[in-house]
Amino acid sequence: MIDIEVGILKFQLSPYEREYAEDDLSDDSIKTFVEYKLPVLTTQYSTAFTVPELIDLKKELQSFYGGLIKQEPRPDIFFDSLERHFSLQFRQVGHHDTAEVNIMMKPEDNADSIKVTDTFYLDQSYFPALLSGLDEMINWQN
Numbered sequence: 105m106i107d108i109e110v111g112i113l114k115f116q117l118s119p120y121e122r123e124y125a126e127d128d129l130s131d132d133s134i135k136t137f138v139e140y141k142l143p144v145l146t147t148q149y150s151t152a153f154t155v156p157e158l159i160d161l162k163k164e165l166q167s168f169y170g171g172l173i174k175q176e177p178r179p180d181i182f183f184d185s186l187e188r189h190f191s192l193q194f195r196q197v198g199h200h201d202t203a204e205v206n207i208m209m210k211p212e213d214n215a216d217s218i219k220v221t222d223t224f225y226l227d228q229s230y231f232p233a234l235l236s237g238l239d240e241m242i243n244w245q246n
Contacts, residue, residue: 106237110224114141115207117237119244123152130155134244138190140209140220147220149211151189155242161192162238168194168203169231175200189213202227 106117116139125131133152140147164181171178181194193206202225209220226234 105240106234108226108230108234110226110230112143113222113224115139115224117241119241120150122244122246134158134241136241138209140207140222142222145220147209147211149189149209151185151187153185153187153190153241157183157186158238158242162235162242165194165231165235165238168196169228169235171196172201172203172228172231187213197225 105119106115108115116137118137118139119134120137121135123133123135125133132155134155135150135152138147138149138151161181161183164183168178168181170176177196177200180196181192183193184191189210191208195204195206196202197204204223204225206223207221210217211220212218
């Protein structure tokens with residue numbers, strides 16, 4: 105589970121079911137409940153992530169986190185889920201010690217679906233829990 109609280113913002117990714125791929129376990133999908141709360145808006149919906157895309161995101165975030173610690177520039181991270189219901193962009197700001205996170209959530213699969221977008225900022229203290237949460241999701245068992 106990923107649970108981030110920044111000021112009045114609360115963001116959670118909670119895995120609830122693993123769909124096993126017949127051919128290759130590394131192609132499993134993790135069904136996930138997304139919750140995004142602000143005082144004036146709450147968005148909740150379900151989506152799925154594949155294990156390979158979560159592993160790739162974790163590797164990129166580990167490198168990015170190293171850049172925050174050392175205050176060295178790292179490339180931006182662009183994550184767009186295969187289901188296209190969720191995307192993230194991480195980029196370093198300030199003296200390369202803070203991450204700007206741009207998030208897009210699209211609860212439904214049709215063109216008329218609402219899109220919720222927001223930007224928030226994380227310092228390096230959030231990344232150990234974020235990486236641990238990704239590990240938990242990657243290794244999620246029903």
